[in-house]
Amino acid sequence: MDAQSHQPSQFGGQQQAERPLGRSIKRGMLGRCPSCGTGKLFRAFLKPVDQCAVCGEEIHHHRADDLPAYLVIFVVGHVLMAGYVSSALMFDMSSWIHLAIWAPLAVLAALLTIQxxxxxxxxxxxAYRMHGFGDHDDEATDPGRGGPLA
Structure with a gap:
């Protein structure tokens, strides 16, 4: 069985609509609603809309707070470190010149990639129906054990 044909098991109830992962992430990265791909996802630089103006999908319950910052640090850090090491090996520059070049680039790259x-x-x-994006409310479950909170 290949990964393309795998469908999650569902017992009873209505069949859930398919939510392709790649398309959903791409729409989000383009600043559009992951559901319809038409509505705006952000009302300010990093503030998502509460609800899509086109399709009505509620977005207010997302939990994209810390992970984007960690991913930006990971991606920007690796790219800029490769550039720093390459330039340090090719050119004989003092430390303050490296600092003058790479610090502004780090800030600019972080600001361009965070949204x-x-x-x-x-x-x-x-796409994964996490944190209220599914048909059920998952606020009352313990994320470590999957059971109800005591």
């Missing part, structure tokens, strides 16, 4: 990455994380949560 698309946050949108992608919201798209991922929507």
């Amino acid at each position: 698309p990455i946050k949108g992608g994380v919201i798209g991922l949560q929507w």
Whole structure:
């Protein structure tokens, strides 16, 4: 069985609509609603809309708070470190010149990537029906054990 044909098991109830992961993440990274792909996902730089103006999908319950920042640090850090090491090996520059080059690039790269990455994380949560994006409320379950909170 290949990964393309795998469908999650469902017992009883209505068949859930398919939510392709790649398409949902791409729509989120483009700043569009992961459901319809038309409505705006952000009302401000990092503030998502409460509800899509086109399809009515509720987005207010997302939990894309810390993961986007960690992903930005990971991606930007690896890319800039490769650039820093390459330039240090090719050119003989003093430390303050490296600092003058790489510090502004780090800030600029982080600011340019944080919104698309946050949108992608919201798209991922929507595709996997996490944190209220499904048909059930998962607030009353213990995430470590999957059972009800005592």
